[in-house]
Amino acid sequence: xxxxxxxxxxxxxxxxxxxxxxxxxxxxxxxxxxxxxxxxxxxxxxxxxxxxxxxxxxxxxxxxxxxxxxxxxxxxxxxxxxxxxxxxxxxxxxxxxxxxxxxxxxxxxxxxxxxxxxxxxxxxxxxxxxxxxxxxxxxxxxxxxxxxxxxxxxxxxxxxxxxxxxxxxxxxxxxxxxxxxxxxxxxxxxxxxxxxxxxxxxxxxxxxxxxxxxxxxxxxxxxxxxxxxxxxxxxxxxxx
Amino acid sequence: xxxxxxxxxxxxxxxxxxxxxxxxxxxxxxxxxxxxxxxxxxxxxxxxxxxxxxxxxxxxxxxxxxxxxxxxxxxxxxxxxxxxxxxxxxxxxxxxxxxxxxxxxxxxxxxxxxxxxxxxxxxxxxxxxxxxxxxxxxxxxxxxxxxxxxxxxxxxxxxxxxxxxxxxxxxxxxxxxxxxxxxxxxxxxxxxxxxxxxxxxxxxxxxxxxxxxxxxxxxxxxxxxxxxxxxxxxxxxxxxxxxxxxxxxxxxxxxxxxxxxxxxxxxxxxxxxxxxxxxxxxxxxxxxxxxxxxxxxxxxxxxxxxxxxxxxxxxxxxxxxxxxxxxxxxxxxxxxxxxxxxxxxxxxxxxxxxxxxxxxxxxxxxxxxxxxxxxxxxxxxxxxxxxxxxx
Numbered sequence: 001x002x003x004x005x006x007x008x009x010x011x012x013x014x015x016x017x018x019x020x021x022x023x024x025x026x027x028x029x030x031x032x033x034x035x036x037x038x039x040x041x042x043x044x045x046x047x048x049x050x051x052x053x054x055x056x057x058x059x060x061x062x063x064x065x066x067x068x069x070x071x072x073x074x075x076x077x078x079x080x081x082x083x084x085x086x087x088x089x090x091x092x093x094x095x096x097x098x099x100x101x102x103x104x105x106x107x108x109x110x111x112x113x114x115x116x117x118x119x120x121x122x123x124x125x126x127x128x129x130x131x132x133x134x135x136x137x138x139x140x141x142x143x144x145x146x147x148x149x150x151x152x153x154x155x156x157x158x159x160x161x162x163x164x165x166x167x168x169x170x171x172x173x174x175x176x177x178x179x180x181x182x183x184x185x186x187x188x189x190x191x192x193x194x195x196x197x198x199x200x201x202x203x204x205x206x207x208x209x210x211x212x213x214x215x216x217x218x219x220x221x222x223x224x225x226x227x228x229x230x231x232x233x234x235x236x237x238x239x240x
Numbered sequence: 241x242x243x244x245x246x247x248x249x250x251x252x253x254x255x256x257x258x259x260x261x262x263x264x265x266x267x268x269x270x271x272x273x274x275x276x277x278x279x280x281x282x283x284x285x286x287x288x289x290x291x292x293x294x295x296x297x298x299x300x301x302x303x304x305x306x307x308x309x310x311x312x313x314x315x316x317x318x319x320x321x322x323x324x325x326x327x328x329x330x331x332x333x334x335x336x337x338x339x340x341x342x343x344x345x346x347x348x349x350x351x352x353x354x355x356x357x358x359x360x361x362x363x364x365x366x367x368x369x370x371x372x373x374x375x376x377x378x379x380x381x382x383x384x385x386x387x388x389x390x391x392x393x394x395x396x397x398x399x400x401x402x403x404x405x406x407x408x409x410x411x412x413x414x415x416x417x418x419x420x421x422x423x424x425x426x427x428x429x430x431x432x433x434x435x436x437x438x439x440x441x442x443x444x445x446x447x448x449x450x451x452x453x454x455x456x457x458x459x460x461x462x463x464x465x466x467x468x469x470x471x472x473x474x475x476x477x478x479x480x481x482x483x484x485x486x487x488x489x490x491x492x493x494x495x496x497x498x499x500x501x502x503x504x505x506x507x508x509x510x511x512x513x514x515x516x517x518x519x520x521x522x523x524x525x526x527x528x529x530x531x532x533x534x535x536x537x538x539x540x541x542x543x544x545x546x547x548x549x550x551x552x553x554x555x556x557x558x559x560x561x562x563x564x565x566x567x568x569x570x571x572x573x574x575x576x577x578x579x580x581x582x583x584x585x586x587x588x589x590x591x592x593x594x595x596x597x598x599x600x601x602x603x604x605x606x607x608x609x610x611x612x613x614x615x616x617x618x619x620x621x622x623x624x625x626x627x628x629x630x631x
Contacts, residue, residue: 031281034280038278040278043254043255043256134282136281149252150270153260160265163266167266230262
């Protein structure tokens with residue numbers, strides 16, 4: 001989410017606009033659950049207690065975030081979620097929740113190995129904030145096309161040259177602004193119109209429809225600098 | 241065989257079972273997630289996919305067997321895979337071609353006629369070096385009476401480099417042959433020359449050994465066009481004799497050197513001269529062989545005709561021929577001057593037979609007949625042979 005847009009949304013949310021708040025939360029959902037999971041050391045779903053603690057922390061972050069504080073919103077939320085969760089774990093421990101303790105102990109051993117890794121990754125946090133933002137936006141846009149990240153693997157063609165051909169095809173489509181307009185508006189690939197303008201086969205497009213959509217979405221957001229690096233194609237990429 | 245495929249990318253989502261990676265080139269990959277592993281979104285991640293490659297066990301067996309077969313094939317056929325650098329063509333009468341590599345090791349030996357086959361069969365197969373094999377061939381030729389101790393034979397060797405920048409070793413071969421001949425107390429003219437691949441190809445085209453082909457070309461250049469079959473069937477020493485005789489006749493040279501006076505040279509002239517008569521006799525006595533020609537034409541002629549048949553008749557007759565020729569040698573070499581007389585006599589005799597009353601054009605006719613008759617001669621004999629076989 002772009003900074004200025006985020007800032008207005010946060011401002012709206014703090015002044016009582018629940019829709020704006022909801023929008024922010026929905027946008028950062030994947031990040032919240034990921035952060036909660038990381039801190040807890042196990043995979044969590046929204047039905048887990050930790051997840052709701054994380055969500056509450058995030059909600060507080062919206063209210064208390066100050067852009068002038070020198071932190072990005074993401075790292076600020078991370079900090080709050082992390083702190084709240086650690087507090088929660090301490091409380092659980094004090095209350096003698098053995099079951100959770102066992103789980104915690106088991107996890108710490110595994111976590112120790114990852115200490116270094118997570119330390120490094122924490123240092124990178126600020127640098128990767130942009131990337132995380134990009135991924136979150138990417139995820140949100142794809143959801144509009146009914147595409148989930150975890151399904152992308154099966155949409156991805158196995159062969160490199162096929163992928164390259166499809167990326168090229170996406171580039172071709174991007175040259176037609178009317179098609180792009182339709183694509184963005186109707187949230188689906190204008191297959192027929194595209195076929196009329198080019199010589200690609202219907203079969204190829206149908207078979208790789210979702211992958212094409214993914215590539216076009218990425219191409220339509222050149223501001224996602226980090227993500228765009230991953231779909232670099234030698235020729236014809238400057239079509240935007 | 242396990243293949244480890246590495247996916248380098250960034251984590252874009254963590255699900256209950258997988259870590260979704262976005263990799264270079266627009267590749268998305270779901271990496272399986274271990275329970276304790278919760279990577280951060282946007283974090284770089286390397287996933288090494290362990291698994292069997294797409295090839296099944298059957299494929300591996302097939303590949304292994306192909307590899308095995310190719311190794312076996314290589315070891316079996318590797319000798320022939322050595323590059324042939326030289327072709328050494330030997331003509332005694334046995335015509336043999338030897339293929340050698342750069343280091344003059346033998347790669348292959350080919351016989352170009354039956355006699356050559358006999359020689360090759362008698363050669364120790366363990367011999368791998370060129371000089372040894374040349375020596376062995378000469379020795380075997382003597383043993384099998386292709387080179388006689390009493391008659392002067394001929395050993396003609398051509399060395400054809402098949403590759404560029406080949407070294408010359410004609411002299412060393414000549415020495416080897418000469419030494420070998422001396423040991424066996426056989427006299428023979430040794431002639432080693434170097435030829436080019438082009439000549440070899442031409443020789444192959446007409447199905448002659450290269451040495452015979454060279455003689456053939458030589459004669460052709462001198463205006464004497466003999467039927468190629470003559471070359472195919474005659475031994476090299478005989479061809480040489482024929483050649484010299486023909487040359488002598490053509491240029492009407494007085495025999496000056498002793499070599500020229502050697503009577504076997506006359507063989508050819510006799511052969512050509514007696515042909516018409518032979519033709520007649522063969523026509524009258526259709527079913528008879530050359531042996532049964534009239535005594536008047538004499539044993540000389542039968543000797544010659546046998547020569548031409550030696551391919552069919554084999555060794556025994558060959559020896560006979562040689563012996564008969566020897567006798568001639570002895571008889572005629574005693575009086576060198578008699579050669580010319582004899583020749584003229586026979587010329588006259590022939591012309592009397594064929595075209596009585598045209599004695600004035602003796603010489604011209606003699607020349608003409610030489611050019612044409614060998615072919616006729618061959619034809620007739622072929623017919624005769626076929627008839628014989630038919631019988």
